[in-house]
Amino acid sequence: MDNKQMLMIPGPTPVPEKVLLAMAKHPMGHRSGAFSKVIAELTSGLKWLHQTQNDVLMLTVSGTGAMEAGIINFLSPGDRVLVGNNGKFGERWAKLSKAFGLAVEExxxxxxxxxxxxxxxxxxxxxxxxxxxxxxxxxxxxxxGVLNDLETINRAVKAHGEALMIVDAVTSLGATSVPIDDWGLDVVASGSQKGYMIPPGLGFVAVSAKAWKAYETAKLPRFYLDLKKYKKATDEDSSPFTPPVNLMYGLQASLQMMQAEGLDNIFTRHQRHTEATRAAMKALGLPLFAPDNAASPAITAVAPVTVEAEKIRSTMNKQFDIALAGGQDHLKGKIFRIGHLGFVCDRDILSCVGALESTLIKLGHSGVTPGAGVAAAARILSQ
Structure with a gap:
């Protein structure tokens, strides 16, 4: 029998049936009055999700495209920037910044x-x-699987007064609170295939008034990713270029689902799943790669010792049709990552942990007590 695949990776994340059905509708003209109403609803919903009254702009790009837009619209060649680098994506933003001639200090x-x-x-x-x-x-x-202390770092940026705070929130937006207005964040970029619960293809950039002031003197070249074009169009419930109409139908449905659940409930759910997953790994004798006090709400990285990480991933995929993410660069083969982001429920966590228990027993992982992982997760989920 062909089983349904279960995505337990940090992206793409599972897509709700309501969203899939919405995306299956016949497309409408993107310059029509009817589609303008869709854009207006999306803009309102995105501001709600971002906890901001500032502009939130939709681009037909990945999260990396959204970050590139967030850099080239507000900076000039030779500008001095500080880039935090403690993983693959911090490293990517340093490379991206250098590619545009910024003076990068990591x-x-x-x-x-x-x-x-x-x-x-x-x-x-x-x-x-x-x-x-x-x-x-x-x-x-x-x-x-590390969550950096954005709030504290941002306070130092605000005390500086001049520097912009540019944030990659690709796997935090929609998983943990990112209160843009309360914290005064200037540029926040994210991507659709994460907490938004829709397929890849849409990027989002929230822009503050301070960032728009910087835009006026920024000299990096831009055309398709010129955010002023997106602001002008968004203010008119339109888009500067042809948008992914059906993907936006999906976003309309997912935002409606998120609003029905409520921000606090969304963030609580992600925190509960993080704690349950981490408790299960500890009960199974699997070392966690990130410390408890810096655990990402989107992904849990695990560094097994007695069993190879890639054998775990392969067995989970072949026997249970559960996809786990692997390590990247020098961590390839050393860790595996369990995604619990977006359209994930308590049942998914328990199913994944139960399948992992079976996998560990099959692969000869020492010290596994059958049911220990599920019991540990269940204790958290039942609270």
């Missing part, structure tokens, strides 16, 4: 550890000439 931490806010504070306080134009940070580092 603040690093070992993969699996959180960035130290004090390192940012020291750099920013020492910058009496106000030459630092932006701090670029990955909030939830997907490659390692």
């Amino acid at each position: 603040i690093t931490a070992e993969w699996g550890k959180a960035l130290n806010p004090a390192d940012f504070q020291a750099k920013l306080e020492a910058d009496t000439e106000k030459t630092i134009k932006a701090v670029i940070l990955t909030h939830s580092e997907t490659s390692t």
Whole structure:
């Protein structure tokens, strides 16, 4: 029998049936009055999700495209920027910034550890000439399962006064609270295939008034990703270029689902799943790659010792049709990652943990007590 595949990876994430059915509708003209109403609803819903009254713009790109837009619209060649790098995606933003001729200074931490806010504070306080134009940070580092302390780092940026706070919230938006207006974040980028519960293809960029002021003097080239074009069109309930109409139908359905659940309930659910997954791994004798006090709400990275990570992933996929993510770069083969982001329920966590228990027993992992992982997860989920 062909089983349904279960995605327990950090993206693409599972897509609800309501969203799939919405995307199956016949497309309408993207310049029609009817579609303008769809854009208006999406814009309102996105502002709700981002906890902002600022602009939230939709682009036909991946999360990386949204981040690129967030950099090229507000900075100029030679601008000094601080980039946090403690994983694959922090590393990517450093490379992206260098590609556009920015003067990049990396603040690093070992993969699996959180960035130290004090390192940012020291750099920013020492910058009496106000030459630092932006701090670029990955909030939830997907490659390692680490959640960086954006709130504390952002306070140091705000004290600096000049620098923009540019945030990769690709796997944190919709999984944990990112209160853009309360914190005064300037540029926040995310992607559709994560907490939004829709397939890949849409990127989102939230922009503050301070960032728009920086736009006026920014000199990096831009055309398709010129956010001023998107703002002008969005203000008119339109789009500057041809948008992915059916993907936006899906976003309409997913935002309606999210609003029905409520922000606090969404964030509580993700935290509960994080705690349940981590408790299960500990009960199974599997070392966690990220510490409890910096655990991402989107993904749990596990570093098995007595069983090969890739054998675990292969067996889970072949026997149970459950997809887990692997390690990246030097972590390939050393860790596996369990995604619990977006359209994931308690049953999914228990099913994944139960299948993992069976897999560990099959592969000869020492010290497995059958049912221990499920019991540990169930205790958290029943609270």
